[in-house]
Amino acid sequence: MNWISNYVRPKINSLFSRREVPENLWTKCSECGTMLFHRELADNLMVCTNCDHHMAITPRERFASLFDGGVYTEVKVPAPVTDPLHFKDQKRYPDRMKAAQKSTGEEEAMLVAEGEIGRTPIVAAAQDFSFMGGSMGMYVGNAIIAAAQRAVKLKRPLVLFSAAGGARMQEGILSLMQMPRTTVAVQMLKEAGLPYIVVLTHPTTGGVTASYAMLGDVHIAEPNALICFAGPRVIEQTIREKLPEGFQRAEYLLDHGMLDRVTHRSQMRAELITLTRMLTGLPPEVKGDLPPPSIGPDAETAPELPAAVENAEPAKAGAKTAGDAAAAKPVTAKSAKPAADAKDKGTAK
Known part of the structure; x- marks a missing residue:
């Protein structure tokens, strides 16, 4: 037994070796630069505790905070044709899809679920901006149609959270065809007399804004969300003029009548409960788990x-x-x- 190699060297290496620290413990706010601990940030619904900046949030994280007890059931979405145009730029389209699926753990850019918020049954759909920029392709169109059909079948309101960079260029004209398809899906809800509420998150741009994202009965936006068809940089280069401060942000659109509310993420659940119950003719939400007390001669307990x-x-x-x-x-x-x-x-x- 070599005492130096078996004892002394491992001891020295343990003293001077670099400890492995997980890289995802801290997140830097893109607005104020504050380093935020991951648990504190998750408890605050991915909102910066220093400057109140609303960071991106995945559909599953959003649904966990939205539905009662975080319980919901996913709605199955028909799978479209894979790579219909055999598109290739720097990578093949199937390779980009596999990379996005591996990084996000999701099948596509939209998740559809059903459940209850404040004991109010709804159908909800949410886009994932981390999946290829939340781009609208055939799957997203199928998801919105499936959500609308499910809402009509169950006679429930539909709540949609939009977050997209526009249409998916890898699907070409087929992605643009989702604009009229989703418009027809929204019309199904109108004819059935069901509420359609849209929550616009940062960013919502391009063909998504030009179709289902701006066809709701009520439009709510998160603070400072970018909502537009063409971005401010493109407009400035086109008209060669300086745009107003806050142009195309949620607060600017609220002041100019394109939005109904700008609501903080922590208050979004209560806002949606109030709206869905109001639009469906239900009484106000009962706080707590117990039913409202009976008042009248038939009351079981005085x-x-x-x-x-x-x-x-x-x-x-x-x-x-x-x-x-x-x-x-x-x-x-x-x-x-x-x-x-x-x-x-x-x-x-």
Whole structure:
């Protein structure tokens, strides 16, 4: 046994060796440059705790915070033809698809699910910008049609979260055909009298904005989201003029009437619950897990009585307890006060 090689050298290497630290523990905010711990950032729904910048969020993370208890069921989407144009640029289209599927863990750029928010059943669809820029291809068109058909079948509202760079160039004219296809899907919801709510996230551009993203009954946007058809840089180069500050951002569009609300991500769930229940004619959401208390003669349990009423004299002869008196004849605070006064006068006599 060599003492130097078997003991001394490993000991020295352990003292001076570099410890392996996971690279995904910290995230740098693209707006303010603050380093954010990954758990703190995830608990804050991928919103910077320093400058309130809304970062990209995956559809599964969004649905986990949206649906009651994070429980939802995925809706199956018909798979389109793979590489219909045999497109190739620097890479073959199938190779790009495999790389995107490996990096995101998703099959395509849109996820469709059904579940309940605030005990309100809905169908939801969300685009994943990390999957080839959330580009709209044949699968995205099929997903929106499947979501609309499912909503019509179950008679539920459809909530769509858009995040895309436009149409997918690798599918050419077939990707542009998704614009009229998705418009017809939205019309199905209109004819069925079902609400269609669109939440526009950063960024929503190109053919997506020119089709299903701007056809909702209500349009909500996350703060500072870029929403446009052509980007500001292209417009500046075309008209050769300086654009206003905040041009094509959510707040600018809200001021000019293209949006209904700009809502923080932490308040989005409550906003959607209120809207869906209002548009479907349901009563306001009940806070908590218990149903609303029954008020009326058929109530199984009487509401708790005030202290002044509980200490009042029984209002009916033969009633042994205040509860029996309350069951025999409703006792109010106004009727309890004269009874108490009469008792005091009798004691004085």
